[in-house]
Amino acid sequence: MNIPLNIDWQQILLHMLNLVILFAIMYFLLYKPIKAFMEKRADYYKDIDEKAKAKLAESEQLKAEYEQKLVSADEEIAANKAKAMKEASKSRQEMLDGAKAQGDEIIATAKKKASEEHDRILSETQKEITDMIAVATSKIVGGEDVSDSFDTFLKAAGK
Numbered sequence: 001m002n003i004p005l006n007i008d009w010q011q012i013l014l015h016m017l018n019l020v021i022l023f024a025i026m027y028f029l030l031y032k033p034i035k036a037f038m039e040k041r042a043d044y045y046k047d048i049d050e051k052a053k054a055k056l057a058e059s060e061q062l063k064a065e066y067e068q069k070l071v072s073a074d075e076e077i078a079a080n081k082a083k084a085m086k087e088a089s090k091s092r093q094e095m096l097d098g099a100k101a102q103g104d105e106i107i108a109t110a111k112k113k114a115s116e117e118h119d120r121i122l123s124e125t126q127k128e129i130t131d132m133i134a135v136a137t138s139k140i141v142g143g144e145d146v147s148d149s150f151d152t153f154l155k156a157a158g159k
Helices: 009-141 146-158
Strands: none
Touching: none
């Protein structure tokens, strides 16, 4: 059979068969391992991405918790500060009251001592006046017994 353009169909079919066999061999030797490697690599990066997202969510949650703790710590500090101010004010008032009471006690003691000193001075003054009167009377009477002069004076004053 004479085929135009010198085309040999048998050679074409053999080349096609060789090409199919080559593609099959390359498919099994290259495509499947490369595809498996690429899927494994994609899974690896997907896993890393999921872990990163999980850690990011966890860190955001921790951040929110720490911010809440900071707010509560600020509130606690403010409460403790107010409590300390109240205690300091109370302590200051107690000290003022104690100082006032101590001052009142000192004043009362001073008044009592002044009254006792006044009474002592009055009694000493009366004693001195009595002694001066006795001396004056003895000089006037001229030698009589002073106690008799007092008795006479008191009798006269009683009448």
